[in-house]
Amino acid sequence: MEIRFHINNLASGINFDNLLFLSFMKRVFCLLLIVTTALPAVAQSLDTLHIYFPLDKNELTPESTRYIDSLIRKKVLAPGKKITLLGYGDFLGGDAYNENLSYSRANNVQYYLSFAGFKKEDIKLCVGKGKINSKNANGKTGSAKDRKVEIIIYKIIDTPIEQKFNYALINLKEDETYPLYDIHFFQGSLGITPQSKPYVQMLFNFLNTHKTYEIQLEGHICCIGPSPGDEPYDETTLSMKRAELVRDTMIHYGIDSARMKCVGLGNHNLIYDEVPDSNDPDLPPWKVENSEMSRRVEIRILKR
Numbered sequence: 001m002e003i004r005f006h007i008n009n010l011a012s013g014i015n016f017d018n019l020l021f022l023s024f025m026k027r028v029f030c031l032l033l034i035v036t037t038a039l040p041a042v043a044q045s046l047d048t049l050h051i052y053f054p055l056d057k058n059e060l061t062p063e064s065t066r067y068i069d070s071l072i073r074k075k076v077l078a079p080g081k082k083i084t085l086l087g088y089g090d091f092l093g094g095d096a097y098n099e100n101l102s103y104s105r106a107n108n109v110q111y112y113l114s115f116a117g118f119k120k121e122d123i124k125l126c127v128g129k130g131k132i133n134s135k136n137a138n139g140k141t142g143s144a145k146d147r148k149v150e151i152i153i154y155k156i157i158d159t160p161i162e163q164k165f166n167y168a169l170i171n172l173k174e175d176e177t178y179p180l181y182d183i184h185f186f187q188g189s190l191g192i193t194p195q196s197k198p199y200v201q202m203l204f205n206f207l208n209t210h211k212t213y214e215i216q217l218e219g220h221i222c223c224i225g226p227s228p229g230d231e232p233y234d235e236t237t238l239s240m241k242r243a244e245l246v247r248d249t250m251i252h253y254g255i256d257s258a259r260m261k262c263v264g265l266g267n268h269n270l271i272y273d274e275v276p277d278s279n280d281p282d283l284p285p286w287k288v289e290n291s292e293m294s295r296r297v298e299i300r301i302l303k304r
Contacts, residue, residue: 058104079117090142103128214303219243222294240264
C-alpha cells in the first residue's frame with residue numbers, strides 16, 4: 001500500500017488521497033512522517049578488471065595504459081578505492097618462471113597506478129599467482145587470455161534505507177528511543193516538510209508488517225519560539241500534537257490506534273551540536289542548539 005494524500009475541503013475535513021496537509025496556528029502544512037538510519041554492517045561487492053600482456057612480457061602495453069587511463073577518467077578506478085592486484089602467467093614455462101613473471105606483471109600495474117595517485121594503503125594485496133593450467137594446455141603460443149593481471153575493486157554497498165529503518169526498530173532496546181531526525185517540522189508549527197514523505201511510508205510499512213508491535217510516539221520542539229506574526233503556542237501542546245499527527249496518519253491507513261500512544265515532551269530534550277571555538281582551538285567545543293533536529297518525534301517500543 002502506498003501512502004498518498006491531499007486536502008479537498010478543510011471545512012469538511014481532510015481527504016488523504018494525494019498529499020496530506022493539516023492546519024495549525026494560521027498555517028496549513030504538509031503532513032507526513034518517518035525516518036531512517038541504523039546499524040547493519042555495509043556489504044562489499046567485487047568488480048574485476050583484466051589487463052593483458054604479450055607472451056613472456058611484464059611491461060604494460062600502450063593499449064593497456066590507455067585502458068587504465070580510461071578507467072581512471074571514468075572513476076571506475078580512483079585513489080581511495082581499495083583494490084587487489086593478482087598477476088598470472090599461462091601454461092608455458094616452469095612454475096618458478098611464471099611465479100616471478102606473474103608477480104612482476106602485478107607489480108608493474110601497481111607502479112603505474114602509483115603515478116595516478118594510488119597509495120600503498122589503497123592496494124590490499126599485490127601478488128603473483130603463477131601459471132594457469134588451462135584445459136587445452138598445448139601450442140607454442142600459450143594462452144593469451146591467461147597472461148594477465150586482475151584488478152579486483154572492492155565496492156561498498158550501503159544497506160537500503162528502509163532495511164536500516166526496520167533494523168533499528170527491531171533492535172531497539174527496552175527504554176531506548178529511536179529519533180526520527182529525517183522527519184523535519186516547520187518552526188513553531190505542526191506541519192512536517194514534504195521531504196519527509198518516504199519516512200511516513202516506511203513507518204506504515206513497518207507497523208503493517210510487524211503487527212504485534214506497540215509503540216509510543218514522543219514529540220519534541222526546539223527552544224525557538226513562533227515566527228514573527230504567529231500566535232503564541234504552548235510548547236507541551238505543540239510537541240504532543242506532533243506525535244499525534246504521526247499517530248493519526250497511521251490510523252487513517254489502517255493501523256490500530258490501540259498500538260500507538262503519544263507523549264509531548266516540550267523542549268526539555270534539545271539536540272545540540274558541538275561547535276569548536278575558532279578563536280582558540282585548544283578550548284573544548286561549545287554547544288549550540290540544532291533547532292531542526294530538536295523539532296522531532298521519537299519512537300519507543302512498548303511491546304514486540
